[in-house]
Amino acid sequence: MTDRKKITIRTLFDKVEEGEPISWLTCYDYPTAYFQEEAGIEMILVGDSLGMTMLGYDSTLPVTMDDMIRHTQAVRRGAPTAFVVGDMPYMAYQPSNEDAIRNAGRFMADAETDAIKLEGGAEMAERIRAVRNAGIPVVGHLGLTPQSVAALGGFRVQGRGAQQAKKIIDDAKALEEAGAFAILLEMVPDRVCRIITERANECIILSLGSGPYAHGQLLIFHDMFGLYPKFKPRMAKVYGNAGEVLLNGLKQYNKEVKASSFPQQENWFTMKDEEYEELLKLLGR
Ligand code: KIV
Secondary structure, three states: OOOOOOOOHHHHHHHHHHOOOEEEEEOOOHHHHHHHHHHOOOEEEEOOOHHHHOOOOOOOOOOOHHHHHHHHHHHHHHOOOOEEEEEOOOOOOOOOHHHHHHHHHHHHHHHOOOEEEEEOOHHHHHHHHHHHHOOOOEEEEEEOOHHHHHHHOOOOOOOOOHHHHHHHHHHHHHHHHHOOOEEEEEOOOHHHHHHHHHHOOOOEEEEEOOOOOOOEEEEOHHHHOOOOOOOOOOOOOOOOOHHHHHHHHHHHHHHHHHOOOOOOHHHOOOOOHHHHHHHHHHOOO
């Protein structure tokens, strides 16, 4: 384990002040969290994208709070000093302020998150204010918001037209005024992201496919390492093909078992001859 000090909101704002971009990745399990912590990644998002990347659903909509809590607990165990953000799943906050506060509270109390994230523009300002007033830090999420992908017409860039871009800029201000300490901009044009970053006062702007002008960057871990076979978004940079390494290893294992070349002596355990003789006697052989 690293000897890094716990990353807090203060640490994140200090980085913004010093002009040091913040690194943020999704993560859903203990071993990956361990490696992310070791690598010095500052923020971790336990995204409801786990519905697709880990549970095999076609969208994030079936993910439950119980799914999120289980995975977030594992991540926290692997990354004790990272700033962990729990992603509020579909219908965990949309129905009412009470739902939003209760479910955000579960993330904080049961999974030791540092903050929660919820999707939506000005229409979600009331929810953000309620959760914030309950003492829970909130990250907003604008642009492509996967829980509304049907209404948005699919996984596509948001805010390419001036009118829509203006709405995203206004939404960002509304979220900041409601108390969001950070906002994720997903698949928004770089120049729109730059305007939002320039206008942010007490708010950290983070980019997923929205260009370099934010205070930090987010990537989906599974896209970085070829671990989501169904689809790779254009914005994702691939840092290694772990999927290919796994597939080749699995094919090799299968071949070796069929050829009886696995296991070898070092892959099994033995017992002493005298114990074996004794065993045969006990069995009457
Ligand atoms: O669930 C998730 O991982 C997310 C990202 C797509 C930003 O919300």
